[in-house]
Amino acid sequence: MNDDRKRWWIAPSILALALILAVGWGYGEYRNKNQLGIALENHYQRLFFDIKKHVENVQVNLSKALVSQSRDQNVLLLSQIMNEAYFAQDKLGQMPVTHAETSKTEKFLNQVADYSFELIKSHLDGKALTKEQRKALGNLRGNSATFNEELAKLQSELADRDFMMSSLNKRQSKKVREGNEKILMTSIGSVEQNMAETPELIYDGPFSDQMINRKPVGLSGGNVSKEQAKMAAKRFFGEKRVNKITSFEEGKNAADMRIPAHTFNIEPANASKELAVYIGVTRQGGKVLWMANSRPVSKANISIDQAQDKALKFLKNKGFDNMEPNYYLKSDNTVLFNFAAKEKDVTIYPDLVKVKVALDNGEAVGFDASSYYLNHRGDRNIEKAKITSKEARSKIRTNYDINSIRLALIPKGKEEVLCYEFKGKYEGSDYIIYINALDGKEEQILQLIKDDNGTLTF
Amino acid sequence: MKRFIVMTMIFVLFFLSMIMFYEPKDYQGETASRYNMFFAPQILYWGSRGEDVKNVQWQLVKWKYLIGKVDGVFGADTYRAVRRFQSKNGLKVDGVVGPSTAAALGITLSGRKAPASAQGINRKGDEYLLARTIHSEARGEPYLGKVAVGAVVLNRVRSPIFPNTIGGVVYQPLAFTAVADGQINLTPAKDSIKAARDALNGWDPTYGCLYYWNPATSTSKWIWSRKVTLKIGKHWFGI
Numbered sequence: 218m219n220d221d222r223k224r225w226w227i228a229p230s231i232l233a234l235a236l237i238l239a240v241g242w243g244y245g246e247y248r249n250k251n252q253l254g255i256a257l258e259n260h261y262q263r264l265f266f267d268i269k270k271h272v273e274n275v276q277v278n279l280s281k282a283l284v285s286q287s288r289d290q291n292v293l294l295l296s297q298i299m300n301e302a303y304f305a306q307d308k309l310g311q312m313p314v315t316h317a318e319t320s321k322t323e324k325f326l327n328q329v330a331d332y333s334f335e336l337i338k339s340h341l342d343g344k345a346l347t348k349e350q351r352k353a354l355g356n357l358r359g360n361s362a363t364f365n366e367e368l369a370k371l372q373s374e375l376a377d378r379d380f381m382m383s384s385l386n387k388r389q390s391k392k393v394r395e396g397n398e399k400i401l402m403t404s405i406g407s408v409e410q411n412m413a414e415t416p417e418l419i420y421d422g423p424f425s426d427q428m429i430n431r432k433p434v435g436l437s438g439g440n441v442s443k444e445q446a447k448m449a450a451k452r453f454f455g456e457k458r459v460n461k462i463t464s465f466e467e468g469k470n471a472a473d474m475r476i477p478a479h480t481f482n483i484e485p486a487n488a489s490k491e492l493a494v495y496i497g498v499t500r501q502g503g504k505v506l507w508m509a510n511s512r513p514v515s516k517a518n519i520s521i522d523q524a525q526d527k528a529l530k531f532l533k534n535k536g537f538d539n540m541e542p543n544y545y546l547k548s549d550n551t552v553l554f555n556f557a558a559k560e561k562d563v564t565i566y567p568d569l570v571k572v573k574v575a576l577d578n579g580e581a582v583g584f585d586a587s588s589y590y591l592n593h594r595g596d597r598n599i600e601k602a603k604i605t606s607k608e609a610r611s612k613i614r615t616n617y618d619i620n621s622i623r624l625a626l627i628p629k630g631k632e633e634v635l636c637y638e639f640k641g642k643y644e645g646s647d648y649i650i651y652i653n654a655l656d657g658k659e660e661q662i663l664q665l666i667k668d669d670n671g672t673l674t675f
Numbered sequence: 676m677k678r679f680i681v682m683t684m685i686f687v688l689f690f691l692s693m694i695m696f697y698e699p700k701d702y703q704g705e706t707a708s709r710y711n712m713f714f715a716p717q718i719l720y721w722g723s724r725g726e727d728v729k730n731v732q733w734q735l736v737k738w739k740y741l742i743g744k745v746d747g748v749f750g751a752d753t754y755r756a757v758r759r760f761q762s763k764n765g766l767k768v769d770g771v772v773g774p775s776t777a778a779a780l781g782i783t784l785s786g787r788k789a790p791a792s793a794q795g796i797n798r799k800g801d802e803y804l805l806a807r808t809i810h811s812e813a814r815g816e817p818y819l820g821k822v823a824v825g826a827v828v829l830n831r832v833r834s835p836i837f838p839n840t841i842g843g844v845v846y847q848p849l850a851f852t853a854v855a856d857g858q859i860n861l862t863p864a865k866d867s868i869k870a871a872r873d874a875l876n877g878w879d880p881t882y883g884c885l886y887y888w889n890p891a892t893s894t895s896k897w898i899w900s901r902k903v904t905l906k907i908g909k910h911w912f913g914i
Binding site for chain 1: 677680681684685687688692790792793796797798817818819822833834835836837838839843846847848849850869872873876877878879880881882883884897902903904905906907911912913914
């Protein structure tokens, strides 16, 4: 009894201590949360103000480019437009708005930049703006003006309401959040709707609609049925090795794929169920587009040269004659070879086929001819070079150390150009320089990064 | 009875303090260490050759772990010497000269010295970020489904309606749930890394798709307005 009275205070004081600690901890957390919230909000505000500024600059520079009569001035203006449009696009992609609300705006900005780059190139080739191009620039200016106006409206509305963009991500009272979402989404959404009305830009850059919606030119013949495609897949892999073949479920728009195809899952004989082989067969013509064997390769028994021979034999077997190996990349005990077609001593880079060989038994575990069927033309008429390799050589720096020279067809937008290919070294690094074989223009430079696992091109 | 209360209080206090001082496991740090495991730039092992091997051998001969020639070839003798050195110095005994063993030997592995124009240019960052995305978004999927997710990310990079870098696409707000909830920081499994490489090498089993969704968990109605092309594993793919 006596003891109990002495210690009556222990329990409450421990409780009190616990409470103090809990409150202290809670306050710390609360402050942390606020600080993070403010940092995020500041970041979003900055993005917003930046986007506004970049779009303004796009608009202003587009107007200047339309006024200017000097080609040199236009090159400078267009390069600024390109920069500002990419900046705006990049920052728009970081805003807390759903992709559905921004996709057209992003496309607009990307295409402004891309189109400007194309115009810069044609200016440098000595061409002036055509009527259509001026009209296109005018349309782009119209669009950027709409966007800019919408942003200005949004800006004043946000300032008026003490709007917090980061509140879009936070758990708040539902009403406030929905209200906020509405402001940002609807005003950006209304830009979206106006974007829809502009005509398609016609040019050759990587972001142009023509390049994105390009259809394969290397396929001929009518469409094959799924069963026929299945047979083609079986034949390609070897009928005896197929235990079971199933097709992947296709959606209602399957014909809208870049290269419409049927996809199959092959269960190879004498292998566990997980180790599937996948294969894609084109609808048009029933050609095997790609094949991939996902089995792990644990050992390397053959050399890269031996693997290359196996890959060449595999290609010949599948009907690809005159293919020439170019680069390889080694990883996970497999080697991926890039083969380009060769015609009349000209290397045709667009006709690219990739073959992956397992280094344990030399089996081809990967095959990809998408690029080949996208670009290959049976009736390709390769022009004769108009300048000699010596003349082309004179267009390159004199201290560029050349290892090999050959003729090659390289892609340029939708076109293909015949070039002299100069592989060589400059200041210790490897490059390939392409000189147009018709007019001697320096078309492209690639930098090669070589290491033990192969070559990467940049 | 009182003793019971006191004990309870102490327990409560103990657990409270545990909550307060609990630091969540620093998975960023772990990711970094795993990153080095997968992508360590220079490792010497049985069969390696070159200047670096010579340096290792010099050091081992000097410290009497290795009796033999300094020939720049990592053979059986060098292997045994490295193992002896590692066990004497409290390192992991694996007969491989990685960064830590090299540091203990007092040498830095140079690899092949790249000229300034080529220094640090590689694909490892892309591979790793893509592998993390694949792992967080599709680790339960068949291999084809993993490559397909990687291919969708890369198709987005090339598309004008999305950001133009892998980082931009992956970290675009409200784009990937696994990025929003932090699963992106999980260490990717080997399969995901392999899938990332296959996707970067150009394999696109989606034939140009820009979207994918899991019909069981997707809440967005908008996504069903896309053009639906193909189902791989649990995911529908669309343009």
